[in-house]
Every structure is written in C-alpha cells, then in structure tokens.
Amino acid sequence: MSKGRKSRSDGRPTIADVAARAGVGAITASRALRTPDLVSPALRARVDAAVAALNYVPNLSARALASKNADVIGVLVPSLTHSTFTDVLRGIDDGLAGTNLQMQVGNTRYDPAEEERLVGLFLRQKPAAMIVSGCAQTDTARQMLTQAGCPVVQIMDLSDNPIDRIIGFSHARAGRLITEHLIAQGYRRIAFLSGWMNTRSQGRLMGYRQALAEAGLSEPPSVHSLPESALAEFTEAATPGERPILDFARPAFARALLRRTLQQAPDIDAVFCNNDNLALGVLFECAAQGIAVPRRMGIAGFNDLDFTDATEPSLTSVLTHRYRNGMAAVTAIRASLAGEDPGPRVVDLGVEVMARRSTDRHGLLAPPD
Amino acid sequence: MSKGRKSRSDGRPTIADVAARAGVGAITASRALRTPDLVSPALRARVDAAVAALNYVPNLSARALASKNADVIGVLVPSLTHSTFTDVLRGIDDGLAGTNLQMQVGNTRYDPAEEERLVGLFLRQKPAAMIVSGCAQTDTARQMLTQAGCPVVQIMDLSDNPIDRIIGFSHARAGRLITEHLIAQGYRRIAFLSGWMNTRSQGRLMGYRQALAEAGLSEPPSVHSLPESALAEFTEAATPGERPILDFARPAFARALLRRTLQQAPDIDAVFCNNDNLALGVLFECAAQGIAVPRRMGIAGFNDLDFTDATEPSLTSVLTHRYRNGMAAVTAIRASLAGEDPGPRVVDLGVEVMARRSTDRHGLLAPPD
DNA sequence: GATGAAAACGGTAGCGCTACCGTTTCGATA
DNA sequence: TATCGAAACGGTAGCGCTACCGTTTTCATC
Numbered sequence: 001m002s003k004g005r006k007s008r009s010d011g012r013p014t015i016a017d018v019a020a021r022a023g024v025g026a027i028t029a030s031r032a033l034r035t036p037d038l039v040s041p042a043l044r045a046r047v048d049a050a051v052a053a054l055n056y057v058p059n060l061s062a063r064a065l066a067s068k069n070a071d072v073i074g075v076l077v078p079s080l081t082h083s084t085f086t087d088v089l090r091g092i093d094d095g096l097a098g099t100n101l102q103m104q105v106g107n108t109r110y111d112p113a114e115e116e117r118l119v120g121l122f123l124r125q126k127p128a129a130m131i132v133s134g135c136a137q138t139d140t141a142r143q144m145l146t147q148a149g150c151p152v153v154q155i156m157d158l159s160d161n162p163i164d165r166i167i168g169f170s171h172a173r174a175g176r177l178i179t180e181h182l183i184a185q186g187y188r189r190i191a192f193l194s195g196w197m198n199t200r201s202q203g204r205l206m207g208y209r210q211a212l213a214e215a216g217l218s219e220p221p222s223v224h225s226l227p228e229s230a231l232a233e234f235t236e237a238a239t240p241g242e243r244p245i246l247d248f249a250r251p252a253f254a255r256a257l258l259r260r261t262l263q264q265a266p267d268i269d270a271v272f273c274n275n276d277n278l279a280l281g282v283l284f285e286c287a288a289q290g291i292a293v294p295r296r297m298g299i300a301g302f303n304d305l306d307f308t309d310a311t312e313p314s315l316t317s318v319l320t321h322r323y324r325n326g327m328a329a330v331t332a333i334r335a336s337l338a339g340e341d342p343g344p345r346v347v348d349l350g351v352e353v354m355a356r357r358s359t360d361r362h363g364l365l366a367p368p369d
Numbered sequence: 370m371s372k373g374r375k376s377r378s379d380g381r382p383t384i385a386d387v388a389a390r391a392g393v394g395a396i397t398a399s400r401a402l403r404t405p406d407l408v409s410p411a412l413r414a415r416v417d418a419a420v421a422a423l424n425y426v427p428n429l430s431a432r433a434l435a436s437k438n439a440d441v442i443g444v445l446v447p448s449l450t451h452s453t454f455t456d457v458l459r460g461i462d463d464g465l466a467g468t469n470l471q472m473q474v475g476n477t478r479y480d481p482a483e484e485e486r487l488v489g490l491f492l493r494q495k496p497a498a499m500i501v502s503g504c505a506q507t508d509t510a511r512q513m514l515t516q517a518g519c520p521v522v523q524i525m526d527l528s529d530n531p532i533d534r535i536i537g538f539s540h541a542r543a544g545r546l547i548t549e550h551l552i553a554q555g556y557r558r559i560a561f562l563s564g565w566m567n568t569r570s571q572g573r574l575m576g577y578r579q580a581l582a583e584a585g586l587s588e589p590p591s592v593h594s595l596p597e598s599a600l601a602e603f604t605e606a607a608t609p610g611e612r613p614i615l616d617f618a619r620p621a622f623a624r625a626l627l628r629r630t631l632q633q634a635p636d637i638d639a640v641f642c643n644n645d646n647l648a649l650g651v652l653f654e655c656a657a658q659g660i661a662v663p664r665r666m667g668i669a670g671f672n673d674l675d676f677t678d679a680t681e682p683s684l685t686s687v688l689t690h691r692y693r694n695g696m697a698a699v700t701a702i703r704a705s706l707a708g709e710d711p712g713p714r715v716v717d718l719g720v721e722v723m724a725r726r727s728t729d730r731h732g733l734l735a736p737p738d
Numbered sequence: 739g740a741t742g743a744a745a746a747c748g749g750t751a752g753c754g755c756t757a758c759c760g761t762t763t764c765g766a767t768a
Numbered sequence: 769t770a771t772c773g774a775a776a777c778g779g780t781a782g783c784g785c786t787a788c789c790g791t792t793t794t795c796a797t798c
Contacts, residue, residue, distance in 0.1 A: 027785090062784035407776075
C-alpha cells in the first residue's frame with residue numbers, strides 16, 4: 001500500500017483524495033468546504049459525498065499554516081479557582097457558539113510574568129484574537145499584544161489606554177458605590193475585608209476610601225490577611241509535592257479575618273467584603289457569635305454570586321456582569337474579524353448595587369414572601 | 370524589500386532567517402531550539418543569539434504540520450458554570466505547568482451530541498491528548514476517540530470499559546456512602562434533592578436507593594424539579610436574545626425545592642442534596658423556617674466545596690477529588706507521551722464522607738473551638 | 739451571433755517547519 | 769598513523785492546505 005520510504009503521510013485522506021474522488025481539483029474541493037457559496041450546488045454535493053465516503057477530517061494545522069492564522073482565540077485569566085472568571089469563560093464560550101473558533105485558556109495566576117510568558121506562547125499560534133484580563137500587563141506583554149496583528153480585548157477592568165479595546169467596569173466606582181450604600185443605610189464604622197489584594201481589589205479599596213473620605217468618615221483598621229502563624233490552617237497542598245495553595249476566598253478564612261477585625265476594632269458596624277465568599281463566611285461568623293445582621297452589623301459582598309439571594313438574611317452585593325463581559329468581548333471580536341464595526345474602544349458595562357437584607361439596617365425592604 | 374508578487378510571507382523571521390544569521394543550516398537551528406542537548410553549546414548560543422536579535426517567534430502551525438501533532442490537549446467538560454469542573458481545569462492546568470502543552474477547553478453542556486461535535490472539531494488539530502468527562506459518549510464519539518491516535522483520558526466517573534483510560538470515582542458508591550452515613554446518624558426518612566439529573570446524578574441516586582433498600586427503609590418522594598409554573602422565577606436570560614438558562618444548582622432554587630418536598634412529605638428528617646449549592650440553600654431555608662439542623666433535619670451535600678466547613682452548622686458533604694482528578698489525568702498523559710508507563714487503565718480516586726455538624730444528630734462531634 | 743462580464747473551477751507554488759537520511763568532524767583505540 | 773564509531777551538522781523533500789492568479793463556462797445584453 002505505502003508508496004515507499006519517502007512518504008511521511010499517516011495514511012489519512014487529504015483534500016487531494018477528496019478532490020480526486022469527487023473528480024475536481026484540490027483547490028476546488030477546498031473551496032467547496034470553506035466557502036460553499038462560491039461553488040455550484042452539484043459540485044458541493046459531490047464533494048460532500050466524497051468527504052463522507054472517505055471519512056475525511058480536515059487538518060487544521062495545514063489550514064492554519066497556509067492561511068496564516070488559526071481558528072483559536074486565546075483567553076488569559078488570572079484564576080480558575082473562583083467563579084468570577086469561569087463565568088467570563090462561560091460567556092466567551094457561549095459567544096463562540098456557531099463559529100468554528102475554539103477557546104484556549106491560560107491561567108496567569110495573577111502573575112504578570114506568567115502572563116507575559118503565556119502571551120508569547122499563545123501568539124506562536126497566530127490566534128484569531130486574544131482576550132486578556134485586566135490592564136496590568138508588563139510592557140513586553142503589551143508590546144507583543146500590540147504587534148500581534150489580531151484583535152485584542154482586555155476585560156473585567158477599565159482604562160483610558162487599552163492595548164486595542166477594553167470592555168469591563170470600574171472597580172473603583174464599584175467600591176465607591178457599595179460603600180456609599182452602606183453609609184446611606186446608616187453605617188459609620190465600615191471595615192474593608194479582603195483575603196489578598198490584586199490590582200482590581202486595590203481599585204475597590206480606593207473607591208471605598210473615596211466614599212469614606214467624602215462622607216467625612218474615618219477608616220477602621222482594614223484587615224487583608226492574618227499573621228503567618230494563623231495562615232497555616234488555611235493553607236493546603238492539593239497533591240503531595242505540589243506547592244501549597246492559600247485560598248484567600250474561603251469562607252472559613254473570612255470567619256478568622258472577621259474575628260481578628262473585631263479584636264482590633266470592636267466598634268465596627270459594617271464590613272465591605274472583597275468578594276461574596278468572604279461575605280458568606282462573615283455572615284456565618286456573625287450567626288455563630290450572635291451578632292445581629294443587619295442591625296448590629298451590615299455585610300456587603302462583591303460580584304453577586306448565585307447564593308446572595310438565598311442566604312439568611314439575603315446578602316447585599318455588587319453585581320458585576322461577568323458572563324456578559326465575556327460575551328461582549330467575543331461579539332466585538334467577531335465583528336472585527338468580519339470586517340464590521342466592533343464598537344467603541346472602551347466600553348463600560350457598569351455594575352449594580354444589589355441592596356438586600358444584610359444591609360437593610362432600618363427594615364426598609366419589603367418583608368420576605 | 371519584498372522579493373515580488375510570489376511571496377506569501379508576512380515578513381516575520383522564520384527559522385531559515387535565524388539559521389542564516391547564526392551561519393548554520395535551517396534544520397540545525399531547528400534542532401538547537403527543539404533538542405538543545407544534541408548540538409554543541411557554542412552553536413546553541415549562536416542560535417539563541419540569532420533568535421533574540423531577530424525576535425524570532427516559532428510558528429506552531431508549521432511545527433504541527435511537519436511533526437503531525439499539535440502541542441495542545443483538548444479538554445471537554447459538561448459545564449463551566451459550577452466549580453466542580455473548574456476545579457478539574459485547575460488541576461489540569463497545574464499539571465501542565467512546565468510543559469509546552471496548552472489546554473483547549475470545550476463545553477459540552479451535558480449534551481452528548483454537542484460532545485460528539487466537539488470531539489470531531491478537536492481531533493482536527495491532532496491534539497497531543499484528549500480529556501473527556503464521564504463515560505456517556507455517543508458511539509460515534511467513542512469511535513473517533515478510539516481512532517484518535519493520542520492518549521484519551523475519561524475523568525470524573527468510573528467504568529470497566531474505558532475508551533482508553535479512566536480516572537475518577539464511583540458516583541453510585543459516593544451516593545451510597547453518604548446515605549449510609551445519614552442512616553448511621555439515626556435518620557430514617559431521607560429525601561434525595563436534585564435540581565436536574567445527569568448521568569452522574571443518576572449514579573448517586575442509585576447508590577442512595579441501594580443504601581435505603583439495604584437498611585429496609587422506604588424512599589420518600591424525591592424532588593428533582595419544580596412544576597413549570599414555578600420554574601420561571603429561576604430562569605434567567607443573561608443577555609437579550611440569549612436562550613434562557615435555568616441554573617439548577619442555585620441555592621434559591623434549593624429553597625423552593627425543599628419547601629415543595631416538605632409539602633409532599635412533611636415527615637422527612639434528612640435530605641441528601643445532589644450538590645453543596647443545593648445544600649446551602651436547604652440550610653438557609655431551614656434557618657428561615659426555624660427547622661433545627663441537625664436535630665430535626667439532617668443535611669448532606671456533595672463535592673465538599675470550600676464553604677462546607679464554614680457554614681453554621683458546618684455542612685456534611687462528600688469530598689470528591691476534582692483538582693487531583695485533573696492533575697492525575699495530566700500525569701498519565703505526560704507519562705504516556707514520554708513513552709513511560711501511564712499506570713492502570715482504570716483508577717479509582719475514591720471519595721470521602723466529610724461528617725460535620727449538619728448531620729451530627731446526637732452531638733457526637735467535638736464542640737467548635 | 740458576437741461581446742463582455744460574472745461565475746465556476748483549476749494549476750502552481752508556497753506557508754514554515756521537521757523527518758529522514760547523508761555527510762563531515764572528532765577523538766578514542768589499535 | 770590508520771581505523772572506526774559516535775557526535776555534530778546539513779540537504780532534500782514533504783506535511784496538507786490555500787493564496788494567487790489564470791482558464792473555462794455560463795448567461796445576459798446588444
């Protein structure tokens with residue numbers, strides 16, 4: 001069967017085989033598959049029949065090499081741990097439905113150097129587009145992305161100076177809005193609780209500080225972590241030999257944080273938690289200590305995860321449009337690839353304060369059904 | 370500059386340019402980059418210098434075409450919504466660290482037909498390996514994977530008859546263990562609560578039924594969903610024009626499920642929830658209704674998500690090794706690709722019943738610190 | 739029926755890389 | 769010094785596809 005020692009083929013049918021069987025030229029077979037509108041229906045049918053008969057599977061590497069770009073869109077997220085970014089992935093995935101684009105995911109672990117490495121790696125494939133999280137890229141990464149020759153969308157943050165295009169929301173504004181809400185509800189000693197600070201958390205903290213300052217309030221000692229000695233309990237090695245992971249968004253961690261905060265500042269009457277998981281832990285710690293929520297203590301979270309409307313009392317949070325963000329990035333990319341107008345370079349999706357019972361200090365909300 | 374109308378190059382340096390600058394043959398430059406051990410240190414240095422000087426970026430499509438396989442591993446998961454499978458992704462991602470393999474993610478949405486489509490799509494790239502979830506593939510998908518010519522690992526389930534290799538755990542056994550735990554704690558009217566049944570949920574349900582039968586207990590009416598009229602409340606369209614999504618794992622949904630269950634069977638004294646999110650909702654519904662947990666009602670979840678140790682009372686659950694599962698799949702794949710022994714074809718990672726206060730009916734656990 | 743433009747199809751060559759094998763160099767051994 | 773095998777390097781050709789352009793066919797128009 002094999003022609004001889006020179007053939008490097010693995011025996012799978014190629015488009016030439018399809019073309020031969022259909023009695024057409026290879027390039028015509030290619031066209032019949034790629035742009036069926038440009039060939040006659042009869043020919044299209046013959047080619048399709050040949051494809052089916054031979055069980056032909058196109059080789060994407062060859063296609064990518066010849067056409068100089070791959071049908072892959074690279075997505076860089078800082079974490080796969082929490083649902084924040086997996087919601088984004090879901091939005092991207094849904095946005096990609098009906099296209100032949102595939103999504104390739106890289107986890108930067110909140111490390112700009114790792115992000116830079118991944119950008120370089122991804123760009124080797126000449127992806128159709130890139131989606132990266134936030135705007136804290138290294139100079140090198142920025143430059144690589146600028147010269148990538150494909151649409152680049154930054155997401156989940158906002159900036160006046162996007163690499164190419166940015167779709168997201170302002171964390172500073174979000175932090176400010178939720179803090180203003182707490183103040184409006186009558187809270188005065190509002191602490192900021194956070195497991196660990198990244199660029200976006202910093203933005204939220206800034207907004208929180210602005211709101212406090214404008215209301216003439218002082219900032220209670222914010223607790224962002226525990227002393228080394230206490231951290232061990234929350235550090236786990238998933239697999240023997242693996243580096244231990246400290247999961248800062250674990251509710252149990254939040255409970256410890258709140259205990260520590262209350263030691264340092266027993267007079268606080270509200271906490272703005274950097275995310276809903278922390279808020280959930282705080283809620284339970286208050287329950288355990290018999291601290292009345294929302295009367296004695298207001299609790300606000302961030303992201304509006306799916307449990308916020310089901311807790312007891314329900315949890316005030318800031319809705320961030322994560323799914324929509326991923327979807328919007330893909331929409332812009334698709335428009336861009338199709339030569340259409342991808343819309344403005346900076347898009348603010350906004351956020352929404354979801355006021356619920358955990359901050360309803362004066363019982364203004366309607367009673368539960 | 371351009372040689373003429375015949376060049377289809379985009380001007381980026383190729384390995385030939387690198388080779389020319391380093392004063393070596395193209396193939397040698399390739400070797401210096403791919404297998405540095407096989408060339409002299411001096412030459413390696415010269416090639417590296419040329420790469421740096423030209424800012425050379427290798428073209429992965431060309432490499433894939435020439436070497437007949439791509440440095441991509443395809444991962445098919447049924448959902449990106451809940452942390453169950455994103456934990457797996459994290460394990461895979463961590464397992465891939467230090468390799469030049471990239472992970473490409475596809476979301477099958479629990480639909481075998483979609484899974485089949487994605488398998489076909491992924492295989493077009495000749496991936497280095499495939500990871501698929503569960504063992505409910507269509508015949509066609511199974512066949513395609515069998516003939517893929519690359520390692521295939523099924524995860525998050527168990528079977529005697531893997532496509533190539535399966536690493537996971539038995540859902541039936543897990544369901545059985547947790548139900549036995551509930552029975553051992555003295556619960557007798559144990560309901561099974563589930564938002565929606567997929568293949569793996571079915572396995573859990575089977576195990577639950579086995580345990581009940583063996584203990585001579587009858588099964589209270591299990592509630593797996595709500596009547597159409599009530600579903601609307603939990604259905605949301607993320608974006609205008611998008612198909613609405615019914616999120617069956619929302620805690621708020623669980624609260625409604627529990628209410629309905631209590632109507633149909635007021636005498637139940639425990640619920641085994643299909644996942645922890647549901648259990649969380651049940652916990653809050655009990656709190657709202659003043660149902661004492663664990664005395665009047667035992668609650669068990671599934672997966673042991675990160676909040677189970679922080680709820681009040683803490684939540685009994687079944688620890689499934691999701692991260693480890695992803696990691697183990699990659700470990701087997703790496704061994705296989707390296708020509709080493711990838712271990713047995715069927716690996717049971719087991720599960721662990723995490724007994725906590727939500728099922729500690731008789732106060733046998735040590736008091737909280 | 740001649741004309742011209744659009745539609746349909748095809749040949750050639752090249753995308754950038756590496757498999758395959760061949761050649762050269764070098765140092766150890768006899 | 770002759771011999772030989774391993775290490776180091778290189779030429780050729782091919783991976784499977786599509787861009788680019790050229791040729792043929794079709795069909796409406798004058």
